[in-house]
Amino acid sequence: FLSLVGGSHAFVIGGKSAAGHLYPRNSHKPWHQHSARSSVSSTLQLHMMAASSSSSNIRLVTNTQCPFAQKAWIALRVKQVELEIDEISLYGPNGKPDWFWNLNPQGTVPVLVVSSSSYHDKKTIVVTDSDDILNELDDIVGNTNGQNNILLYPSDIAVEEIETWRQERINQKLLPLGQQAVLAHQLTPPLQSVLQEMDRAVVGPFLLGSHVTAADCHAFPFVWRLQQEFDLTPYPQLHAWLQTCGELPAFAKTIQTSWWWWW
Numbered sequence: 001f002l003s004l005v006g007g008s009h010a011f012v013i014g015g016k017s018a019a020g021h022l023y024p025r026n027s028h029k030p031w032h033q034h035s036a037r038s039s040v041s042s043t044l045q046l047h048m049m050a051a052s053s054s055s056s057n058i059r060l061v062t063n064t065q066c067p068f069a070q071k072a073w074i075a076l077r078v079k080q081v082e083l084e085i086d087e088i089s090l091y092g093p094n095g096k097p098d099w100f101w102n103l104n105p106q107g108t109v110p111v112l113v114v115s116s117s118s119y120h121d122k123k124t125i126v127v128t129d130s131d132d133i134l135n136e137l138d139d140i141v142g143n144t145n146g147q148n149n150i151l152l153y154p155s156d157i158a159v160e161e162i163e164t165w166r167q168e169r170i171n172q173k174l175l176p177l178g179q180q181a182v183l184a185h186q187l188t189p190p191l192q193s194v195l196q197e198m199d200r201a202v203v204g205p206f207l208l209g210s211h212v213t214a215a216d217c218h219a220f221p222f223v224w225r226l227q228q229e230f231d232l233t234p235y236p237q238l239h240a241w242l243q244t245c246g247e248l249p250a251f252a253k254t255i256q257t258s259w260w261w262w263w
């Protein structure tokens with residue numbers, strides 16, 4: 001069967017008869033064949049997968065210049081996931097291949113593909129949005145790799161605190177105000193006040209204390225890019241946080257010499 005899970009950009013392909021390559025490169029199926037909807041929740045689907053899995057494979061379809069893809073890549077590296085990276089070009093004559101349109105009809109990276117198989121079953125979970133990847137990664141990796149499960153949402157930190165960083169400070173404020181400021185070539189007063197708010201909110205050494213959480217993975221690609229354009233030393237806590245993350249292998253490996261903004 002093939003189902004698109006309502007509510008998040010994730011769907012599951014699987015069932016006893018699914019075998020071989022799920023996304024053959026010569027497939028020319030129109031993208032709308034992914035439109036069948038299911039009311040089965042993604043959590044249930046993940047549990048179904050966990051119950052039957054005996055081996056799994058995690059693949060990130062990405063472009064390393066993209067900040068959203070970097071966010072997912074950092075999270076996967078923080079969680080020490082054994083990962084296959086499939087980099088595709090998005091634009092120009094070598095642009096998106098057909099198999100990629102089949103995988104994600106929206107045509108955006110990153111896409112996380114988690115395949116698991118056992119004697120009885122074969123399932124693939126596809127997550128097509130970086131926010132959903134961060135939201136679901138603790139469940140996905142917890143189910144495929146029981147040990148060593150470093151949590152992006154640790155139990156001693158309130159989910160709301162992580163979400164305030166992710167949704168309010170980064171997605172709602174920093175992204176639009178950062179774009180305006182970069183295009184205007186100046187650190188505008190509205191961006192300055194968000195950076196001040198963020199600076200005061202840093203617990204240190206990481207955004208919410210002694211461990212990396214989903215907040216750090218999410219914020220880093222965007223704040224790092226702003227630092228390439230503007231002097232962020234007037235925001236000492238934020239500046240120190242960038243430095244700390246940049247020295248960790250999980251983050252450092254994802255920093256590229258050539259990169260894209262987020263618009």
Ligand SMILES: N[C@@H](CCC(=O)N[C@@H](CS)C(=O)NCC(=O)O)C(=O)O
Nearest residue numbers: 066067068107108109110129130131
């Ligand atoms: N909401 C998506 C946005 C991802 C996104 O915009 N990716 C850009 C590259 S940075 C992309 O794939 N663009 C290709 C296109 O729009 O054709 C996410 O967070 O995953």
